[in-house]
Amino acid sequence: MMQVVMNFLFKDIEYMVYEVSDYMPGQAGIELLCSRMHGIGADRILVVENIHNEPILHVFTSNGIEVNTTEHDYLVFAYYLRHENINSSNTHMIKFLGDTALLKLSKIENNISCMEIHLTSYFCDKMKYLDKNNHILAS
Numbered sequence: 001m002m003q004v005v006m007n008f009l010f011k012d013i014e015y016m017v018y019e020v021s022d023y024m025p026g027q028a029g030i031e032l033l034c035s036r037m038h039g040i041g042a043d044r045i046l047v048v049e050n051i052h053n054e055p056i057l058h059v060f061t062s063n064g065i066e067v068n069t070t071e072h073d074y075l076v077f078a079y080y081l082r083h084e085n086i087n088s089s090n091t092h093m094i095k096f097l098g099d100t101a102l103l104k105l106s107k108i109e110n111n112i113s114c115m116e117i118h119l120t121s122y123f124c125d126k127m128k129y130l131d132k133n134n135h136i137l138a139s
Contacts, residue, residue: 003119005033006083007042008076010112015076016042020049027064028135029127034062040117046077051086075108083114 003023008015016033018025025033025047034042042062049056057077059069129135 002121003124005040005117005119006080006114007040007117008079008112008114010076010079010108011072013044013072014042015073016040016045017077017080018045018047019051020047023124023128024049025127026131028130028133030060030064031062032127032130034060034064039123040119044073046073046080048077076112079108079112 003018003021005019006017008017018033023029030045030047032039034040034045044062045060047058047060049058055077057069057073058066059073060066
């Protein structure tokens with residue numbers, strides 16, 4: 001299994017968007033992904049389930065702790081949906097961003113950079129192993 005993730009730099013925070021296909025990463029897997037020493041590196045990870053229907057968005061810190069979604073998280077996620085040409089009517093996002101969602105989204109387009117990253121099968125297996133055994137990386 002190879003997994004593709006997207007990293008975005010917005011307002012000096014590095015976001016990673018991870019679409020769940022067959023594996024929902026746990027705390028150890030997220031920590032490995034976000035580690036700048038052992039993984040890819042990110043400050044926040046947006047884990048998305050059910051992307052093509054009614055997406056469910058989970059936001060985690062780099063140490064794998066789930067936190068409340070912020071406006072910037074929703075903006076990065078909305079940018080990701082647009083970038084990937086995914087139509088979505090995520091009601092949570094629309095409620096949070098309000099009527100100015102499209103205006104806010106158009107303003108970030110000049111202030112965001114992105115990079116596509118392909119995770120190897122080995123790396124994905126390592127994430128699963130760490131999650132299965134409840135390992136925590138020593139940074």
